[in-house]
Amino acid sequence: MDMIAVDGLEKHYDEVTALAGVSFAVHEGEVFGLLGPNGAGKSTTVRILCTLTTPDAGIATVAGHDVLRLPADVRRSIGYVPQESGVDTYGTGRENLTLQGRVQGLGGARLRRRVDELLEQVGIADAADRVVKGYSGGMKRRLDIALGLVHSPQVLFLDEPTTGLDPEARAAMWEEVGALATRETLTILLTTHYLEEADQLADRLAIVSQGKIVVEGTPEDLKRTLSGEAVSVELVAGTDGDPVTVVLGLSDVHEAQLEGRHLRTRVESGARAIPGILSALEGAGIGVEAVTTHRPSLDDVYLHYTGREFAADEEAA
Amino acid sequence: MKAVRHTWYMILRQGRNLMREPIWIALLLIQPIIWLVLYGQLFKRVVHLGGFGTASYVTFLAPAIVIMNAFFGGTWSGMGMIFDLERKVVERFLATPASRLSLVLSQIVRAALTSGVQALVILVIALALGVHVHEGALGWLVVLVAAMVVTMPFAALSQGIALLTRREATMIAVANFIGLPLLFLSSTLLATSQMPHWMQVATRFNPLNWGVIAAREAVLPGTDWASIGVHMLYLLALTVVMTAFATWTFRAYQRTL
Numbered sequence: 331m332d333m334i335a336v337d338g339l340e341k342h343y344d345e346v347t348a349l350a351g352v353s354f355a356v357h358e359g360e361v362f363g364l365l366g367p368n369g370a371g372k373s374t375t376v377r378i379l380c381t382l383t384t385p386d387a388g389i390a391t392v393a394g395h396d397v398l399r400l401p402a403d404v405r406r407s408i409g410y411v412p413q414e415s416g417v418d419t420y421g422t423g424r425e426n427l428t429l430q431g432r433v434q435g436l437g438g439a440r441l442r443r444r445v446d447e448l449l450e451q452v453g454i455a456d457a458a459d460r461v462v463k464g465y466s467g468g469m470k471r472r473l474d475i476a477l478g479l480v481h482s483p484q485v486l487f488l489d490e491p492t493t494g495l496d497p498e499a500r501a502a503m504w505e506e507v508g509a510l511a512t513r514e515t516l517t518i519l520l521t522t523h524y525l526e527e528a529d530q531l532a533d534r535l536a537i538v539s540q541g542k543i544v545v546e547g548t549p550e551d552l553k554r555t556l557s558g559e560a561v562s563v564e565l566v567a568g569t570d571g572d573p574v575t576v577v578l579g580l581s582d583v584h585e586a587q588l589e590g591r592h593l594r595t596r597v598e599s600g601a602r603a604i605p606g607i608l609s610a611l612e613g614a615g616i617g618v619e620a621v622t623t624h625r626p627s628l629d630d631v632y633l634h635y636t637g638r639e640f641a642a643d644e645e646a647a
Numbered sequence: 648m649k650a651v652r653h654t655w656y657m658i659l660r661q662g663r664n665l666m667r668e669p670i671w672i673a674l675l676l677i678q679p680i681i682w683l684v685l686y687g688q689l690f691k692r693v694v695h696l697g698g699f700g701t702a703s704y705v706t707f708l709a710p711a712i713v714i715m716n717a718f719f720g721g722t723w724s725g726m727g728m729i730f731d732l733e734r735k736v737v738e739r740f741l742a743t744p745a746s747r748l749s750l751v752l753s754q755i756v757r758a759a760l761t762s763g764v765q766a767l768v769i770l771v772i773a774l775a776l777g778v779h780v781h782e783g784a785l786g787w788l789v790v791l792v793a794a795m796v797v798t799m800p801f802a803a804l805s806q807g808i809a810l811l812t813r814r815e816a817t818m819i820a821v822a823n824f825i826g827l828p829l830l831f832l833s834s835t836l837l838a839t840s841q842m843p844h845w846m847q848v849a850t851r852f853n854p855l856n857w858g859v860i861a862a863r864e865a866v867l868p869g870t871d872w873a874s875i876g877v878h879m880l881y882l883l884a885l886t887v888v889m890t891a892f893a894t895w896t897f898r899a900y901q902r903t904l
Contacts, residue, residue, distance in 0.1 A: 377904060380742040381741075381742065382738065382741055382742055382901075382904045383901075383904045402744060405742060405743055405744045410739070410742035410743075412735055412738060412739060414735045415734075416734065416735040416736050416737075416738055416739025416740075417734075417736070418660060418664070418731075418734070418736050419734060420663075420664040420667050420668075421660060421663065421664065425660070425663065429656055429660055430739075430743065432653075432656050433653055433656065433743050433744060433745035433746075434743055434744060461667065477739070
């Protein structure tokens with residue numbers, strides 16, 4: 331069964347189109363990643379699925395419940411970990427969890443046990459009775475996740491779980507999510523603008539750009555669709571000429587794109603293609619500063635499907 | 648039933664948070680005492696003008712200070728909502744089965760309960776200052792209830808403004824804008840008969856004054872129970888209207904998400 335089924339979601343805010351027809355499905359027990367730069371529509375999608383907002387068009391079901399017709403059933407089935415922590419910073423970790431459990435319909439000794447268990451599981455048991463104001467960013471984030479899990483939901487939504495965390499806390503969070511993912515009953519939808527994060531955590535992912543899903547698949551599949559290797563050439567600043575046309579004239583260059591003075595190409599074999607690329611550029615009077623070659627990364631996938639570099643979209647957003 | 652249960656959980660959370668800020672408790676208790684002592688001294692001789700129903704200004708003043716304090720508590724209660732909105736606490740609850748009504752209602756009831764506790768403290772101090780409550784224990788009860796009942800419509804209004812503006816600065820401006828004019832257009836500090844005619848007329852439409860009348864009737868001799876009942880009813884009716892407004896603004900807020 332599909333735990334999340336989304337078909338043709340649209341959402342407009344005044345003049346801005348946040349979602350322009352988003353469709354995807356997430357299977358039970360899977361970790362599904364929505365990858366894209368800020369403002370691509372990931373959070374809007376999650377907010378619709380969590381019943382915080384309604385779509386202008388399209389259908390979405392979560393755990394079998396229609397988000398528009400049965401929002402109360404959806405809310406009982408999901409845990410939502412928002413991008414900005416929603417913890418009450420004046421309460422302790424335990425108090426936050428207890429209240430969350432109560433509004434989810436738990437109570438008594440069962441709730442107390444569940445709270446203890448979660449505090450232990452996310453590793454903040456020692457700080458359980460301290461006010462959250464004194465927590466570190468990573469601790470607060472782990473409490474956020476515990477809040478989303480208190481009623482043992484079927485689906486967990488993690489909106490940008492590691493944004494704003496230092497590398498160490500991020501690594502810890504990845505481990506945490508990885509551990510959750512091994513449970514077959516829990517389905518996780520994760521949004522991120524970190525390529526490595528999607529690569530590392532998601533079983534399948536969809537790349538979102540400008541309110542649309544541009545491609546969907548496992549990280550491996552997506553990388554495999556780009557045959558061969560990527561060769562990146564950094565050009566000398568201020569050189570004239572059209573490097574794209576120059577390298578596309580070579581038989582072993584499949585694809586070439588220019589971003590600033592960064593020329594990205596896809597070739598069968600880097601080692602064989604580089605001499606040709608370099609001499610062709612030199613012949614056209616275009617100076618080269620550096621050349622690198624690598625297996626296609628998600629960055630290349632992103633570039634391939636959106637025609638733009640991920641980092642450039644990040645800055646624009 | 649769920650709404651009532653959830654409202655109670657939310658009140659417990661807010662009350663606990665308040666307890667964690669001892670400076671707030673201190674301010675909440677000391678402020679009305681300052682009002683009572685300062686104004687009590689400053690305007691001591693004003694009773695000679697007549698129309699106060701008592702020769703002791705502090706007796707005239709004490710029930711009104713209780714109400715004034717409750718009124719301010721109500722008008723400022725939206726700050727709690729803004730705090731929760733800014734920290735996305737409200738949003739987190741919206742993705743759970745938490746009762747929507749409880750998120751607004753708890754703030755209003757919490758403000759009313761706080762007013763009740765403060766009213767008790769002010770009354771005890773008033774007693775020490777020599778204030779005699781004419782109706783005795785029943786009179787005390789009326790003042791406490793009046794304090795809570797006057798808090799609610801203003802708290803609901805404040806919640807509505809918080810949900811519409813979602814900004815601390817705007818909230819402060821609005822609270823100040825309605826606070827002082829309503830205070831001076833009431834018989835809190837001065838007997839109505841000593842006011843210019845147009846102000847006397849204005850006091851009749853001032854909900855703060857309804858509370859002052861109800862509380863004062865129970866403290867001064869010659870208690871008019873019908874007046875207490877009518878003014879309490881006015882306040883309750885206004886509470887219903889304002890709570891409807893606050894609920895409407897909550898839906899409007901949800902639509903902006």
